[in-house]
Amino acid sequence: MKKKAIKIAASTAVAASAFVAAAPANKADAAVNVDQLVKAAEASAKVLQWSISTEGTANFVDRPYAEYNAAKKTNAAAKAAIAKLSTSEKVVYEARLLDSDIQIKRAQAYIDALTSGEKIRDKQAALDKAIKAADLKSVQSSYHVLTAEIRKQAELLYRVYGQSTRDGILKTFKAPAESLYRSVVNEVTVLDHTALVDKYTKSKEYDKAVDHVAKAEYALKDVKQFKTALTTNLNDVVNALPLMVTSVSRVDNTTVQVNFTKALDVAPVTHFTFDKGLTVTSTKLSDDKKSVTLTVTPLKDNETYTLSYKGEATKSFTTPKAPDTNNPISGSSDEVRLDVGQYRTYVFNLKDTDGKPYYGDVTVELTEASILEVVTVNGKAENSTAVTPINSTTTKDGVLTVVVKASAVGDAALKVTNVKTDETHTSGDTIVIEDVKGEFTNASVLSVNSDKDYFTAKEDVSGVEQKVSFKKADLFQVEGKVVSYDEFKKSLTKHAKITVSYDPDNKTNYFNIVEKVDVKVLTITNPNKANNTVRVNPTTSQKYFDLQGTGEPGKFIKVQVDGAASPTYEEKIGSDGRWTVRVYLNEGKENTFTVGQYDSKSSTTPVYVTEDVTIWEGAFAVKGDVVAQSTGKLNFGEDVTFTFSTIDKVTSTADYTDKATFASNSTIVFVDDKGQKLEFQVGKEGTKIDSGNKTNAVTVTLGAPIKANDKFNHAGTIKLYSISGVKNQDGLNLTNFTYNELK
Structure with a gap:
């Protein structure tokens, strides 16, 4: 009886779509006419709703064009009549048409999904035909065409309203296509x-x-x-592959591994020789016969050896440098900003002359008085703001921990001295800031904290660094143009120039970024610091650096690029002995700049040349597919290997290879083809680092997910969604996720 009633309603609705009201004689007649038109639209919408629902007549084959067109026609007629009413009357009738609008949009999505599904079905038929014909070339091409079509059309399939109707669409079109291509995925x-x-x-x-x-x-x-x-x-x-050595690598001080393009029949000692007096004493062929483990006489530190196979030179490898035993002190080198009253913990690591942890006397002193308070040193209370050295002792692990408190606006650091060797180390600065009333004109932005919505700035080099907070209620401009809060945050970067009228107690403050800048700054000092080598992780489309340094006032700085004979950039050194040269970077490559000081702009011979400045520009990211032991599976005990990025060399002898370090609690998140996620955490539920930590390829053994997700589709395409807690050797965080596929 219910379906019969719906059919009667459908007939009524279609008939109603043809209704054309006579021109009303008065307002009362007009209201009656509008009401009739709206009722016709409501009736058509109900019929349309029934035609695109599994509870109604939807069969995933027929498109409900008659019902769809009827609903659109009655909806349009009602809206035309409503447009002639007063504002108060419009509100009432427009509200009644909301469901009609919704059902029309849902019907369009349903019709689009049928069209998309049929496109998938056509590609499925082509793959099925190729499989049955055992035509491998067609199987390969049809497989990729089908999977690409599924990815292309999936969005339209998932737009269908209603869980049961959407499931019916997916079951009719997507599921059988996926089942077929998965049957030949291997x-x-x-x-x-x-x-x-x-x-x-x-x-x-x-x-x-x-x-x-x-x-x-x-x-x-x-x-x-x-x-x-x-x-x-x-x-x-x-x-067709020639038999060749593909790689030679050090395993330990007396072991070297040699990999070949394909299997060897035999691997006698006489086939393997090295230069520089290194002797092979024995060989062992791997089970697959594609690699040979060589036992050799002891390797020297920081030495490059070349292997000859059957008398022909092949590949080389370099051994690590000897351990640094020059009493290093390291740690806490970052520049940090604190509000007055906040705390910072400095941690230093000290080594003795033999390279082992230093356990002995040290002194700690502030570089500036009164700005920081030394609260504790290795747990002992000190509560000192003076620059007088504080005597202490490292732990047996060579660790010195100092807790400081921000006391007054300014910047200061800690100087740590090894009493035994007199070696010193100065920490990174702690800059103490305070949110106070003030106005800036063309001030330089020194830091930005996007999470807490504040930045710091000062108008000149000798000025005080000022903290400035902002909120959504403030007025924002970028280069004189009014912008939203979000647009302002996006444009607010370090080194930008900003004008501010600010009072932290005001409900509304004014901000204008007068000069947008997105610069990565490399400061060069003479003598050079840390070999003048830096790795940068790109975050914007502006790829340049401001090289900065000091020199003789009035002289000229010229910069040569990648060993070029003539300088590309030049700048006059300021009266204060400082200079800045903006250089542009080649993306994803090594960039080398030679900085020289010249007597005049026309001089061709430098009076002083620094060492080369090397900037490796490229994202620290997962490279290529994520390889799983069982090919695309996330089983318990599964070994999953992540390979990380490299940057192409230009003048160096080798590419820059990212070496990834996973933290003890790193999280790894995978996503299936329906957007469901599965999260694993190192150190929990059996997930652990299997091998390769601190190298270019890290293998993680998966345990159980930290959160169960029964909806996760293990049989479909699985991709890497994110990894947290991973840094490279330069301290860069892992970025640039491109949904690497699990293979």
Whole structure:
């Protein structure tokens, strides 16, 4: 009876769509006419709703064009009549049309989903035909076309309103297509990697070719179809690889590993020789016969050795430098800003002359009086704001911990001295700031805290660094143009110029960024500091540095780029002996700048040349696919390997390779093809670092997720969503996630 009633209603609604009211004679007639039109729209909307619902007549085949067009027509007629009413009358009738608007939009989404689903079904049929014909070339191409179509159309499928209707759409179109392509995922993986082996062999990039051989062989273990043909194809391209050494690496002080492009028959000692007196005493061939472990005489520190295989020189490797035993003191070098009353903990690590932790007497002193208060040193209360040295002792681990409290506006640091060796180390500055009333004109922004909505600035070098807070109620401009709070935050960067009228007690303050700047600053001092080498992680589209330093007033600074004969940049040194030169960077590469001081602008010979400044520009990121032991699975005990980025060399002898360090509580989040997430944490539920920490490729053994998610689709495409708690050797945080796929 219910469906019959709906059919009657449908007929009524369609008939109502053809209703055209006569021109009303008066306002009362007009109101009646509008009411009739709105009722017709409401009735059409109900019928349309029924036609796109599994509780109604939706069958995922027929498009409800009649109901859809009827609803649009009655909706438009009602809106045209409503537009002629008074404002108060409009509000009432427009509210009644909201459901009509909603159902029309939902119907459009349903119709679009059917069209998208049919496109997926067409690509599915092509893959099915290729599989049945055992046409491997077509299987490979049809697989990628189908998966790309699913990704392209999925958004429209998921727009369908109503859980049961959406599930019906997905079950009708997406699910069978996914089931089909998953049935040959391993087969296509073998085909893809086999093609890449062939490609890289022809281009003589043998290291890459060997990498894809391993991936193809791994996937071949799990294929269920066409195994003979796939094996033959892979063997053909592997046979085309020349037998070559792909890498030589140090394992320990008497062990070296040699990797080859393909399997060896034998590996006698006589086939392996080194220069510089290094002797091979024994060899061991790996199970897959593609690598050989060499036992050698002791290796020297910081020495480069070249391997010859069967008399021909191949690859080289360099041993690590000897441990630093020059009494280093390290730690707490960052510049930190504190409000008055806040605390900071400094931690220093000291080593003795033998390189072991230093356990002995030290002194601690403030570089400026009254700005900081030394509260404790290794747990002992001191409560001193004077510059007088404080006597203390390191722990047995060579650690010195100092807690300070911000007392007054200014900046100060700590100077730590090893009493035994007189070696000193000065920490990073602690800058104490305070939120007070003030006005700035063209002040330089020195720091930005986006999380807590404040920045610091000062008008001149000798001025006081001022803390300035802002809030959504304030008035914002960027270069004179009124902007929103969010736009202001986006434009507020270190080194920008800003004009401020500020009182922390005001409900509304005025801010104008008069000069937008997005600069990474490298300060060069003479003598040079830390080899003048820096790694930067790009965050904006403006790729430049301001090189800064000191020199002889009135002379000229000229900068040569990547060893070029002539300078690219030049700047006159200021009367205060300071200079700034803006240099532009090549993205994702090594950038080398040679800075020289010249007597005049026309001089061609420098009177003083610094060492080269090297800037490695590139994102610290996960590179390529995330490789799982079981190919795309997140099982308990699964080994998952993350490979990290490298930056291309230009003048150096080697590329810059990121070495990733996972924290003891790093989190790893994966996402499935429906947006469901699964989170693992190192140190919890069995998840742990298996190998490679502090290297370019880190393997993590997965335990159980820290939060169960029964909705997570383990059978679909899984991608890396994020990793936290990972830094490289330069202290950069991992960024630039591109949803690397789990393979």
